[in-house]
Amino acid sequence: MRSEARVPVSLREQEGGWLRAAFETVRREWLIAFRNRQDLINPLVFFVLIVSLFPLGVSPEPEFLRQAGPGIIWVAALLSILLSLNLLFRNDYADGHLEQWVLSPQPLALLALARVAAVWVTTVLPLVLLVPVLGVMLHLTPAIGLVLVLTLLAGTPVLVLVGAIGAALTVSLRGSGVLLVLIMTPFYVPVLIFGTGAVTAAVEGASIIGHLALLGAMLSLAVVLAPLAIAGALRISVSNG
Amino acid sequence: MTSTLLEARKIHCERDDRPLFSGLDLRVSGGELWRIAGPNGAGKTTLLRILAGLNPAFEGELLWQGEPVHRVRTQYQANLLFLGHNAGVSPSLTAYENLAGWQAMRTPAVPEQVMAALSDAGLAGYEDLLAAQLSAGQQRRVALARLYLSSAPLWILDEAFTAVDREAVSQLEALLANRVHAGGAVILTTHHRLELEGVQALTLGEGHDAV
Numbered sequence: 322m323r324s325e326a327r328v329p330v331s332l333r334e335q336e337g338g339w340l341r342a343a344f345e346t347v348r349r350e351w352l353i354a355f356r357n358r359q360d361l362i363n364p365l366v367f368f369v370l371i372v373s374l375f376p377l378g379v380s381p382e383p384e385f386l387r388q389a390g391p392g393i394i395w396v397a398a399l400l401s402i403l404l405s406l407n408l409l410f411r412n413d414y415a416d417g418h419l420e421q422w423v424l425s426p427q428p429l430a431l432l433a434l435a436r437v438a439a440v441w442v443t444t445v446l447p448l449v450l451l452v453p454v455l456g457v458m459l460h461l462t463p464a465i466g467l468v469l470v471l472t473l474l475a476g477t478p479v480l481v482l483v484g485a486i487g488a489a490l491t492v493s494l495r496g497s498g499v500l501l502v503l504i505m506t507p508f509y510v511p512v513l514i515f516g517t518g519a520v521t522a523a524v525e526g527a528s529i530i531g532h533l534a535l536l537g538a539m540l541s542l543a544v545v546l547a548p549l550a551i552a553g554a555l556r557i558s559v560s561n562g
Numbered sequence: 563m564t565s566t567l568l569e570a571r572k573i574h575c576e577r578d579d580r581p582l583f584s585g586l587d588l589r590v591s592g593g594e595l596w597r598i599a600g601p602n603g604a605g606k607t608t609l610l611r612i613l614a615g616l617n618p619a620f621e622g623e624l625l626w627q628g629e630p631v632h633r634v635r636t637q638y639q640a641n642l643l644f645l646g647h648n649a650g651v652s653p654s655l656t657a658y659e660n661l662a663g664w665q666a667m668r669t670p671a672v673p674e675q676v677m678a679a680l681s682d683a684g685l686a687g688y689e690d691l692l693a694a695q696l697s698a699g700q701q702r703r704v705a706l707a708r709l710y711l712s713s714a715p716l717w718i719l720d721e722a723f724t725a726v727d728r729e730a731v732s733q734l735e736a737l738l739a740n741r742v743h744a745g746g747a748v749i750l751t752t753h754h755r756l757e758l759e760g761v762q763a764l765t766l767g768e769g770h771d772a773v
Contacts, residue, residue, distance in 0.1 A: 322703070322729075323682035324736030327675065328713045330592070330746040333640040338669065345666040349655070356654040356692075417648025420616065425667040426640035560617045 342427040343435035350439035364401040371397035383460040390459030391520035409488040429552035468523040475536040476516040482547035489554035493561040573622035600766035614644040649705030653694035683707035719750040
């Protein structure tokens, strides 16, 4: 090892570069996700299996599937997000990266938002993209399939953002998987209700604007407030280390 | 840079209802090397985490250049390098990606500098191997390579020398000595015998704990 530093000692006044740091956070998340592709496939397989087992388990009647289909897809998406939350910060906590992340001279809430956005793209977006295919299997009409995709696009980011608060709070606890699921489920119910509500309204020929507006309101609130809560929760978890 | 960088006043910290230390005062200025000593469980790591601003569960004041750390947090963190027990080297990234990523969170990462820092840390030829494929000592070196890229006036190093070989330890000591000579401040814990001059020691587990 060399015994001379390459960079001289210097006192920094104000550190900028939050955009670069946010970009780096996303890049790192995607790189690790790409290296551990099998971890991404698990929730996806889980999602497809639930949806495709329902017709076998309950009834393959097109009439029944058309009615129950959107609900099945929403519940399956919610469950696969819920079950993957536990891993959100787990590895980063274990190898100490979380500590360095919290200590980086950048607004932590902003980094948290970038992180959650990156996670949504790698784990939830593929799932939403599969919905049109699954919709055909459940005899949904293209119009209903489109509404379903819209509600999922507005609703799943809320699930991930809110879930990340719980994941950040419980990351330092051992065996927190069940606890996290129990904590988060009540918060997921409103999103589920309005998500499936929009699709039901579309099936009955009513306007979906109201439901979508409420989902949009939840999304805006979550985008603004959840990162602050995630950052606070991460600081608490890191201080326990 | 001889002014006081970090000052801790009357730090009191308890763990599981047992006081670890109380009334602890520490003034760290540029050009000083502090060694926190004490037996296992004396609270060395806890103290370092308090000083790094990671652990808010203490009473007392922590000042960075005279301002409370929680009020100038971003500025403090821009001037601090903290290496903990787990230094945040991700096993699914290469040595280069780990170091460049760490750097990019702070200042723009220049590929040539990152490569040079890795070779300084004795990792020439290992830059593109996944950290999972490196030995424990080499993974530690990936973390230690940050020292070559850091301009931070304050380094807090928790058990910095674990897992690296004897030769690397003596070179690290020289690095720290040069750093202190150049006006940087270093606070560290180690179970190695430091072959350095001018080390100021703070021993936990005696005196402070008037239980």
